[in-house]
Amino acid sequence: MDKRKILLAHGSGGSPMHELIKGLFIRKLGNPVLNELSDSARINYRQRLAFSTDSFVVKPIFFPGGDIGKLAICGTVNDLLMLGARPEYVSLALIMEEGFPYQTLERIVSSIAVAAKNSGVQVATGDMKVVEKGACDAIFINTSGIGRIIYGRPLGLAGIKPRDKIIITGNIGQHGLSILAKRKDLGLAFNIKSDCQPLNSLIIPVLKKVKSIKFMRDPTRGGIATTLNEITQNSGLSVEIEEDKLPVSGSVRSACELMGIDPLYVANEGIAVIIAGRTDADKIVCMLKGHPLGRNARIIGEVKSSPRFKVVLRTTVGASRIVGMLTADPLPRIC
């Protein structure tokens, strides 16, 4: 008899989660669309569609820079964008515990309305369930989204080649640290705001102007270390990044040092990792920098052919170390 139990680590975005996805979900439910294991599905209707889902269980539900409602819209909108799609419609499904204050719900729905407007999506359909007090922690929100794919080339691992450049659109670690600071009541001390933002206005102009984008991903749970490991482990390629190129704000850097956290593993909600052909990389960074959400964009490294399946970090002092996938969850429920 199988006595394994689901652990918090299974929800962390790291390797236990990946094992569970492959060992159970793909085994039982696999099909060509799902097997892509992208955050959104690409569906070949006559008009190509992207389709994505995310449940949000973030705690606390209000944090510096956002709340569970804004996050629920941005998370799904950004997942659709990462497939080269223009997000168009989202569904909204709420699970609340009995006694949840109406006023708090209204605040969250207002925030959803603003985020939806800012990201150009409409809420098309919804559902609401109420469970007994204590049967869920305040409120959980699921959003699923559909978008129209506007990028000509199918974005995915298949297109990535050695010498492609790895671009990041903004400072890393903001979201996870804002949640952690708020939970530990260090909010004022660190003054870290979540980067939670819809990326449409940053990404869509780039998609329209640049043809050599191979892959995009928003590095949420598990941070950019996990996103880069997903790329290397599923492509057999290597990724080399340079520590001194990583954009990290002063406050995130101090907080990480103080708490002994590696910002590479901290969740983000308003940045993207873009892999593109090397000749276009500077042009992309230049376009990104012209937008308020892309001011800190830069090339952080490149794709190599070896060491296969590995992410290598060149440190500031010239050494190099392997960056593994997140295995345990230092910070559950950040989204």
Place this chain on the structure above:
Amino acid sequence: MDKRKILLAHGSGGSPMHELIKGLFIRKLGNPVLNELSDSARINYRQRLAFSTDSFVVKPIFFPGGDIGKLAICGTVNDLLMLGARPEYVSLALIMEEGFPYQTLERIVSSIAVAAKNSGVQVATGDMKVVEKGACDAIFINTSGIGRIIYGRPLGLAGIKPRDKIIITGNIGQHGLSILAKRKDLGLAFNIKSDCQPLNSLIIPVLKKVKSIKFMRDPTRGGIATTLNEITQNSGLSVEIEEDKLPVSGSVRSACELMGIDPLYVANEGIAVIIAGRTDADKIVCMLKGHPLGRNARIIGEVKSSPRFKVVLRTTVGASRIVGMLTADPLPRIC
């Protein structure tokens, strides 16, 4: 300051839920697609799509005739069908508490795989969150689905006219009673199985053959009383149903009598209410009866012009009474 709280009744499918939907969600998020307030959204892509979402919080997670996984597929598949769409893809988002047994998860995923196969949908994308033990009750599942609309006429309230016939495709009350019997440990005494089923093979042939269908809805939370009230309250028409035409199994009838429950308010998960032009009603019932899931199909009443906004039940003894919308939830978490 607004001190209202969310109550279990807000999740019941009855009038408190409708007030919350209109008073908050439509007010904040309204748009032509959402305002239809159908269980699925109809989206005008070049290829018309239906888009639906549902979270499932049923307790217990295994019940006679199904489990939370099967229910999560059937619920969304049936919502899509009700818009005249062929369900094609679903998303799958799980929220589990830490310590949830892997074996139970595998059993649920297997059940999802079977239900997806039986209803011709593929799981296109997914998400998984794990919360601390006690932060949710075992497991919640959200499925969102998209389908291709195959019915020429837009199904909805607008098409309903006096003298249209109201058809029900099978016995009422099976799902809610199966959950209640299981919860109260009366399972063996009553032997009531949930009707939880995907309705594709029952409904799609009818959609292909009959042109005069005006409206379809699967009467889940709040039962057929609530579905019929949604029709009258949003159309201004009247609906008259005949008590002795209502298909109720012997075991549901006995259990309802014993527990003082009205089967009109009990949730269903494998039947549909169909409103169609009177000249086609017999043909539809005949087609339904030729299918194992439609053996108990029948015409239960008709649309009238008055009393406006009301559902009237003609009882077996010839009297008539108004059937109101569900106001409190006698049986939370049946889906």
